[in-house]
Amino acid sequence: MSKTASEQTFEIVFEPEGKVVQASKGATILEIARSAGIPIEGPCGGDGTCGKCRVFAVGGLSEYSDAEKKHLSVEDRAQGIRLACQARVRSDVTVEVPRTTQLIAQRILESGAGREVALDPDTKAYPLALSKPTLEDQRTDFERIKQALPLDGELRGRLSLLRTLPRILRGNDFEITAVCSDDELIHVHDGRAVSPVYGIAFDIGTTTVVGYLIDLTTGEQIGVSASMNPQVVYGDDVIARLSFVIEDEGGLQKLHRAIIAALNEITETLAGQAHITPEDIYEMAIVGNTCMHHLFLNIDPSQLAPSPFVPVLSEAIWVHAEELNLSAYPQAHVHILPNISGYVGADIVGGILASGIFDTEDNVVLVDIGTNGEIVFSAKGKMVACATAAGPAFEGARISCGMRGAPGAIDQVVFGDDVEYTTIGNARPRGLCGSGLLDVVAEMVRVGVVDSSGRLVDPDDSDLSAPDRIRTRIRAGENGNDFLLVPAAEGEDGNALYITAKDVRELQLAKSAIRSGIDILMAEMGVSASELSCVLLAGAFGNYLRKESASAIGLLPPISVEKIHSIGNAAGEGAKLALISQTERKRAAVLAREIQYIELSTRMDFMEKFTDNMFF
Ligand code: FES
Secondary structure, eight states: OOOOGGGOEEEEEEETTTEEEEEETTOBHHHHHHHTTOOBOOTTOSSSSSOOOEEEEEEEEOOOOHHHHHHSOHHHHHTTEEETTTOBEEEEEEEEOOGGGBOOOOOOOOOBOOOOOOOBOSEEEEEEEOOOOOSSOOOOHHHHHHHHSOOOSOOEEOHHHHTTHHHHHHHTTTEEEEEEETTEEEEEEESOOOOOOEEEEEEEOSSEEEEEEEETTTTEEEEEEEEEOGGGGGOSSHHHHHHHHHHSTTHHHHHHHHHHHHHHHHHHHHHHHTTOOGGGEEEEEEEEOHHHHHHHTTOOOGGGSSTTOOOSOOSOEEEEGGGGTOSSOTTOEEEEOOOSSSSSOHHHHHHHHHHTGGGOSSEEEEEEESSEEEEEEEETTEEEEEEEEOOGGGGTTTSTTBOOSSTTEEEEEEESSSEEEEEGGGOOOOEEOHHHHHHHHHHHHHTTSBOTTSOBOOTTOTTOOOOHHHHTTEEEETTEEEEEEEOTTTSGGGOOEEEEHHHHHHHHHHHHHHHHHHHHHHHHHTOOGGGOOEEEEEHHHHHHSOHHHHHHTTSSOSOOGGGEEEEESHHHHHHHHHHHBHHHHHHHHHHHHHSEEOOGGGOHHHHHHHHHHTOO
16 A cells, blocks of 8 residues: 555654664654654744754755744855754755754752751651560551551551561561651561662753762762753753643654653663662752743643642652653652742742752742743741743844853853953854853943943044944844954854844843843842842852842842852752751741732732833
8 A cells, every 4th residue: 555645754864973764754853853763953842933953954845934034034044954843854855964963961059058957857767676476465567567666657568568577577587677768668678787778869950860879767869960961952941842732743742751861861861870679768858940840740730831830739748659661660759849929839849948048037039040030039027929921032042153061162251351251161262152142231231332221323423432342343234233352263163143132122022021030029128139038049150140240230129249159050059958858848838828829910010110121
């Protein structure tokens, strides 16, 4: 029987690897690359808006789409450049993925500032020498273990575990080690040799995943391992992931399986480094934003996309590791911290735990800046929180030369007589990440290249105080002026990097969203900027940005830079606290319930503040 048109398959060759893939007619190059495990940048998730998935392609392909005509110049098209998410195969195709489009791992922030807490984990191992049954002592095996344990209350044991008891007890002359997690006997093993009990705390970020291996008998961190979140090939931000779940049949399963695989890989790495096996992991604690939380649990997060953005679940829960196919002891308890709302997730709860702002007499703002800015204000025992859609500018997306914080990204910029910059890994400049964007715009504002409204001025503008070498970098662009940040001779692959008028506008939108969210919470608490004790910046962007630049462009309220503190990966630190302390986990559950969430879209004053805060 002959194949129908849609069933036809073609040969797609991906260079430079030379990998050959069979693909159905009508599939996009991006879809084919994803299923073949070829990592291509696709920040917008494939909806044709970011223009970052550029590839060279020759062969049978669909006509150029409107999105391609918008993002690709006539010269680009003449060279055979296509957007991978737009070009659909019609027959055999050869695709060359340029280095600038290959998805590369970004630098990952692993450490953060945490609190000292008393060690009080759920899971403990008890070496036991049990008395043997006699005609006078006919207690059951399970009863015998239960009464030997220093526990109050009931003890549960799953059928699969109960089945092992006769063999293990009698095979070891009734000398065993019982591993209990909360009120459950989860493992009984041979002998009474004291063995460490391990746990892993995971911070599941939208872009990166970090795992911390902890010895639960000492609280000591044994190892840390991190990776990119493999879901990034389906889009850089939460909105792109939600779109993928909504639009792709099986999208939820793909994203769920991807994150479980990433956690399992980290577990294997950590176990290997510590010379243990994943079966020695008896407990886990997980934090992540609400979307990551749902995807991890294989819960459909689609309803987070439209208003009113309600999650399926916010309460803290736990599951056995085997329920999620996690690489660990099958009955290991996996604790998932609670969310506060659809866009203020368990990662922020972790940050609150780690920073200790729930217990302060001061006026403290905690901000985690990403595609969404999550903000918490704490003052005298009361906490309010909000989330604000900052857009992806601080992640380097939707910026003409933007990129994630990976090797080659310009991460710091200072203007002297000319432009000075540094790149991650000291590589040739390939693009601009969020901290670099913040710096360059702050400097452009300082020397007058950008005026207070955000306009890139003309080089002969009378208010421009910039040195000549900076002034001559201003050029007429397609939509207003552009600023030449990196000449072609300096850039990777001979590419010049420009800051366009639109890039400045994207930064204005992002900084205004964050600042307006902070302003709303301050107004809610009746606190002025002069009364702020400090601003804590959590997360990667908050860690790498220059506080002076953040202050200069008005991203943060007007306070001295000495009052701005980066606290690193606070979410990960919070996950660690939740792993080693039942008290902290209970605290997290209470905090998530008690924090007052403010939905900014219901606030009439938000748009007013947003408009005001667009100015520099
Ligand atoms: S335009 Fe193709 S992934 Fe964004």
